[in-house]
Amino acid sequence: MDLTKKRFKEEFSQTFENMYAFDIKNSTAIQQYTALGNYLRFSYSDDWNKTNKKYLNEQVKQVYYFSIEFLPGRMLKSNLLNLGILDTVRDGLVDLGLDFEEIVKSEVDPGLGNGGLGRLASCFMDSIASLGLPGNGNGIRYRYGLFQQKFVDGYQVELPDNWLRNGNVWEVRKENKAVTVRFGGQVGLVEAANGHLKPTYFNTQNILAVPYDTGMVGYQNDVINNLRLWSAEIPPEEEIHYHTIAEREQVNQITEVLYPDDSNHEGQTLRLRQEYFFTSAGIQSVIQYYKQTGLSWQNFPDKIAIHINDTHPSLAIPELMRVLLDEEDLSWEQAWEITKKTMSYTNHTVLQEAMEKWPIDMVKKLLPRIYQVIEEINRRHIEKKLSLYGSDLTYRTAIIADGYVKMAHLAIVGSHSVNGVAKLHTEILMHDVLNDFYQMYPAKFNNKTNGITQRRWLHLANEELTKLIDSKIGTDWKTNPAELKLFKAFIADQETLDKLGTIKLVNKEKFAAYTKNEMGIEINPEALFDVQIKRLHAYKRQLLNVLHIIDRYLKIKEDPTLAIQPRVFIFGAKAAPSYSYAKQIIKLINALAELINNDQEVDDKLKIVFVENYGVSLAELIIPAAEVSEQISLAGKEASGTSNMKLMLNGALTIATLDGANVEIRDFVGEDNLFLFGLNDQEVQILNKNGSYHPREIYETNPRLKQVLNTLIDGTIPDIEMEGRVIFDSLVYHNDEYFLLKDFDSYIQAQEEIDLLYQNKTKWNQKSLMNIASSGPFSADFTIQRYAEEIWKIDSQLIDVHQ
Ligand code: 26V
Numbered sequence: 001m002d003l004t005k006k007r008f009k010e011e012f013s014q015t016f017e018n019m020y021a022f023d024i025k026n027s028t029a030i031q032q033y034t035a036l037g038n039y040l041r042f043s044y045s046d047d048w049n050k051t052n053k054k055y056l057n058e059q060v061k062q063v064y065y066f067s068i069e070f071l072p073g074r075m076l077k078s079n080l081l082n083l084g085i086l087d088t089v090r091d092g093l094v095d096l097g098l099d100f101e102e103i104v105k106s107e108v109d110p111g112l113g114n115g116g117l118g119r120l121a122s123c124f125m126d127s128i129a130s131l132g133l134p135g136n137g138n139g140i141r142y143r144y145g146l147f148q149q150k151f152v153d154g155y156q157v158e159l160p161d162n163w164l165r166n167g168n169v170w171e172v173r174k175e176n177k178a179v180t181v182r183f184g185g186q187v188g189l190v191e192a193a194n195g196h197l198k199p200t201y202f203n204t205q206n207i208l209a210v211p212y213d214t215g216m217v218g219y220q221n222d223v224i225n226n227l228r229l230w231s232a233e234i235p236p237e238e239e240i241h242y243h244t245i246a247e248r249e250q251v252n253q254i255t256e257v258l259y260p261d262d263s264n265h266e267g268q269t270l271r272l273r274q275e276y277f278f279t280s281a282g283i284q285s286v287i288q289y290y291k292q293t294g295l296s297w298q299n300f301p302d303k304i305a306i307h308i309n310d311t312h313p314s315l316a317i318p319e320l321m322r323v324l325l326d327e328e329d330l331s332w333e334q335a336w337e338i339t340k341k342t343m344s345y346t347n348h349t350v351l352q353e354a355m356e357k358w359p360i361d362m363v364k365k366l367l368p369r370i371y372q373v374i375e376e377i378n379r380r381h382i383e384k385k386l387s388l389y390g391s392d393l394t395y396r397t398a399i400i401a402d403g404y405v406k407m408a409h410l411a412i413v414g415s416h417s418v419n420g421v422a423k424l425h426t427e428i429l430m431h432d433v434l435n436d437f438y439q440m441y442p443a444k445f446n447n448k449t450n451g452i453t454q455r456r457w458l459h460l461a462n463e464e465l466t467k468l469i470d471s472k473i474g475t476d477w478k479t480n481p482a483e484l485k486l487f488k489a490f491i492a493d494q495e496t497l498d499k500l501g502t503i504k505l506v507n508k509e510k511f512a513a514y515t516k517n518e519m520g521i522e523i524n525p526e527a528l529f530d531v532q533i534k535r536l537h538a539y540k541r542q543l544l545n546v547l548h549i550i551d552r553y554l555k556i557k558e559d560p561t562l563a564i565q566p567r568v569f570i571f572g573a574k575a576a577p578s579y580s581y582a583k584q585i586i587k588l589i590n591a592l593a594e595l596i597n598n599d600q601e602v603d604d605k606l607k608i609v610f611v612e613n614y615g616v617s618l619a620e621l622i623i624p625a626a627e628v629s630e631q632i633s634l635a636g637k638e639a640s641g642t643s644n645m646k647l648m649l650n651g652a653l654t655i656a657t658l659d660g661a662n663v664e665i666r667d668f669v670g671e672d673n674l675f676l677f678g679l680n681d682q683e684v685q686i687l688n689k690n691g692s693y694h695p696r697e698i699y700e701t702n703p704r705l706k707q708v709l710n711t712l713i714d715g716t717i718p719d720i721e722m723e724g725r726v727i728f729d730s731l732v733y734h735n736d737e738y739f740l741l742k743d744f745d746s747y748i749q750a751q752e753e754i755d756l757l758y759q760n761k762t763k764w765n766q767k768s769l770m771n772i773a774s775s776g777p778f779s780a781d782f783t784i785q786r787y788a789e790e791i792w793k794i795d796s797q798l799i800d801v802h803q
Contacts, residue, residue: 001043001083001222008085008092015039024096029106030166032098033076036089037107037169040079041215048215048224054797055134059293061302062134063792066282066316067309068275069118069258070125070139070227073616074107075170075214077460082130082217108163109617111145112229114262115535116642117348119616120421120780121309123642126453127784129218129225130479132798138282138313140274141171141212141229144257149574149613154590154719158260158577171212171229178210179284180235181277187369199326201369207251208235209281219455219479221798230281231255261576263537265356269366272358276367279316282306287323297330301341305792308415310348311356311407317343317414318373326369332376344417344791346448347408348639350425350433351539357404374405381413385440396436412437412444417791419448422640422661424681446790449664450640451783454481454775457646462624464503465650469772472496481779488773497765504627504651504768511570511625515609521597524604527566528758531622531647532630533614536573536582539637543585543727544740545569545630546592548751550708550717552606553596560601565755568607570622572614581730584723586610588712591720619643624650627768628754631656632747634738636681638662645778651768653757655750657743661778669774673767677750678743687739695736698744705744 016024016035024032055062080086090100113119121137128135147158185204189197209230216225232254234242242248253270254277286304295303308314317339324335349355364371378399385394395401399409412418412434418441420426426447430438438445459466459478469477472490477483490496508525515521532545549569556562571589575582593608611618629647631638631654638660648654648665654674656662658681666674679687687693699706709732711717712724731740758764788794 001085003043003085003088005088005092005095008088009096012036012039012092013096015042024098029099029102032093033103033106034167034169036093036103037076040076040083041169041172044079044083044215044217044224047222048226050222051224052226056289056292058797059295059303060134060797061305061792061794062136063128063305063307063788063794064136064138064282064286065121065124065128065307065309066138066279066313067118067121068140068278068312069113069309070121070137070229071113071115071118071616072110072122072125072214072227073456073620074104074109076104076107078126078456079170079215079217081455081460082126082219084220108166109615110163110168111161111615112139112142112258114146114258114260116640117262117310120450120642123451123453123456123780124784124787125216125225125227126219126455127451127780128788129216129223130221130453130455131781131784131788132218132221132223132796133784133788133794134797135225135794137216137225137227137229138278138285139227139229140255140258140278141231142255142258143231143252146258146260146574146615147577151586151590151610151612154587154594156575156583156586160257168212170214172214174211174213177285177288178208179281179288181207181209181232181280181284183207183273183276183366185368187372199369199372206235206238207254207277208233209277209284211281211285223797228282228285230278232277260574261578262354262535263351263576263579264353266578267358267362269362272362272366275312276315276319276370279313280319282313283316283319283323297324297328297334297338300338304342305344305794306342307787307792308343308345308411310346311411314345314356314407314411314414315367315370317410318370318377321373321377322369325373332380336377336380339414340416343411343415344419345411345415346419346421347425347429347434348421350428350637350639356407358407360400360403360405363405371405374399374410377410377413389440393436393439397440408434409437412441416444417446418444419446419791420639421448421450422664423447423449424636424658424663425639425660428636428681448783448786448791449661449778450642450645451778451780452642452645452649453780454478454484454649456620457623458649461620462503462507462650464506465500465624465772468496468499468503477776481776481781484776485773487769491766491769494762497762497769500651500765500768501761504625507624511621514621515611519609519611521607521609523568523607523609524566527568527604527607528627528754529568529570529625530628530630531570531626531652532632533570533572533619533622533643534641536575536579536585538581538585539738540633541738541740542571542573542589543731544632544743544747545571546585546589547705547708547740547744548748549592549596549606549608550711551704551748553592553602554707554711556602556605562605564605565758566605568609570626571608571610572618572622573610574614581726584726587723588717588720588727591717591723594719595717619646623647623652626650626652627758627764628652629654629656631659631662632678633657633659634743635659635679635684637738645775648771649775649778651772653754653764653767653771655747655754664777668777669771673770673774675750675753677746679739684739687742693735693739693742695741696732698741699732702741702745705741708744 145161182204190200192198473486629652657678712728
């Protein structure tokens with residue numbers, strides 16, 4: 001975007017006065033932010049409109065990314081960067097006497113996702129727009145995002161996240177694009193004009209789905225794609241039927257709040273309502289769009305790709321079938337061909353407890369017509385496969401079985417592509433978790449290793465490092481991240497290595513200022529910063545990290561003069577409100593922090609910082625300051641991980657099991673530049689299969705580990721009587737499901753190697769540089785290119801947009 005500083009200052013000041021009718025000098029940061037956001041939205045609205053029109057007029061194929069979560073982070077800076085006016089605006093604001101960083105911080109960080117899955121969806125939206133690909137997001141405009149986390153006496157307390165309190169400058173409400181979503185009622189057959197019997201719905205509850213659109217700004221390419229989030233309302237013509245507040249509330253509830261549990265499928269009706277609500281609204285809006293093209297239904301898959309992010313939107317399959325059958329009068333065969341060719345599905349987890357399945361009665365009652373469609377999909381699936389694969393295999397793949405509708409089965413049968421999110425994860429899907437389906441549909445399965453956007457996670461989060469890289473290898477890496485590898489040429493350049501060290505130190509100082517001001521914890525920026533940031537889950541093994549910390553603490557207490565590398569252990573993690581074991585681990589970490597941080601003898605050899613309310617904005621502060629990246633899940637459990645990629649991109653060294661995308665990280669950066677430990681997934685499988693794992697024996701025979709574990713129950717760590725006992729028992733007596741005891745020694749050994757290497761700053765910085773330079777392949781731009789070419793079959797519109 002062309003914008004001079006002079007013009008910006010004039011136009012922005014004018015916008016402010018038009019909005020507020022007072023002088024900008026007397027305004028708050030939130031008001032300045034609001035005016036700036038509006039100003040930016042106005043200034044890209046023309047390109048937004050043009051992008052839309054171009055897609056429609058040229059009838060290019062578009063992808064619709066259906067996701068029940070998007071986690072975009074603050075948008076002001078990334079929009080400025082992508083519009084190409086970050087420096088102009090920043091300088092202009094300084095001229096006007098305003099504080100840019102204060103303005104940036106006054107934006108709320110929308111928490112419309114739980115973690116990896118939602119953040120991935122937002123990285124993808126950035127890459128889709130930046131590559132000039134015709135793509136749209138489809139999701140839910142939750143009135144309340146993921147809870148705000150507070151610690152009270154070390155315990156997690158959840159507060160509502162009223163993210164819309166001050167409005168949202170980026171969204172545009174589009175009442176003209178509202179659609180009706182129908183729940184409940186009955187299905188009957190009514191004779192149509194052509195004499196055929198046609199399914200018709202009676203006594204349904206009709207909900208108005210109102211879209212709020214947000215521009216997804218491409219990186220300096222004039223492309224503005226669309227993220228459409230739906231809100232549930234009472235249709236004006238139905239107001240008369242709502243007599244009580246409770247009835248009205250039931251409607252608002254549909255889009256009231258994001259479900260905060262990403263590990264355990266609980267099967268509540270409201271969640272199923274959410275899933276159908278946004279998929280049905282999304283499908284209807286795609287159909288409305290398609291009808292404008294005037295093309296025949298047979299061409300639908302040539303113009304539309306619909307991607308379902310995990311199984312949450314998998315009702316898109318029967319919903320598209322319903323529309324094509326009941327509203328557009330296609331035959332089953334025609335409708336099914338179109339649906340399969342249109343849909344593709346990504347699996348994000350192998351955890352059994354997270355697999356979605358809905359009780360038949362619930363689906364029947366809430367979505368009677370959809371249930372009929374699913375029944376017929378299932379009937380035909382079984383009928384077709386029975387003679388080919390025999391009854392055992394075939395019935396294991398049934399969509400309806402044991403009283404439930406199995407959503408992953410529906411998603412696989414109804415799509416042309418099924419992908420995992422890292423090499424190992426896809427292997428496990430093909431050969432283990434989804435092997436029955438792999439036997440039936442080998443060609444559907446493919447891998448798409450996750451990626452991250454380097455624009456947010458390097459360029460914006462770490463501007464100093466960006467400047468250094470620019471000065472060494474130029475700026476082409478911003479549009480072609482593969483070029484980051486050119487940075488390897490500076491492996492022996494002492495000046496570059498020293499600069500890397502200095503930049504890291506400055507970032508650590510920034511984080512230290514945060515912990516001091518916000519948490520009252522003083523940390524030494526010269527200490528090694530060790531980071532584990534991700535949702536709290538037993539399989540991610542934050543507890544293994546804790547055992548290592550306790551081990552260090554005991555060593556220091558045994559010999560307070562010990563020369564040990566000072567470390568700060570940084571945690572960020574929310575636990576699902578109903579996940580009591582995860583909450584007990586939070587309490588343990590906080591109690592241990594209280595003990596260690598206040599122990600004079602320990603001094604700054606050891607500190608623990610557990611940040612409250614971890615999310616995208618805190619990640620942007622922590623990741624550039626990180627030196628060690630903890631990626632220590634039990635092998636075979638973490639589908640991919642993405643914080644591993646962000647930390648590597650910012651020069652942290654990884655300590656890892658061979659799990660998820662850690663495998664590819666190892667492949668790209670080389671074994672010498674990260675620290676591997678622990679069981680691999682094959683070894684885990686064998687131990688699980690032959691039942692030969694006996695943690696109690698390890699406890700009894702490993703004195704060092706025994707000493708560490710005993711601190712959980714012997715009063716060493718104050719105020720954790722209950723939690724310490726539960727955790728101790730889970731490890732020692734209740735078979736240590738995630739093999740912490742088994743991996744303890746090898747983890748400690750890897751940590752000792754880290755300490756040793758850190759003594760040699762040059763060698764450390766060399767490995768840090770190798771990590772930065774090897775992280776290009778993890779750009780979401782590449783991931784999205786593969787989705788676009790291999791699954792969606794869509795093309796970049798970049799060159800034309802510039803004409
Ligand atoms: C699952 C459920 C199931 C119960 C109801 C609520 C709910 C909400 C979200 C989820 C998603 C769980 C799957 C997930 O987040 N997987 C993560 O996806 C990341 C992106 O692919 C990947 O990097 C992580 O390894 C994976 O755990």
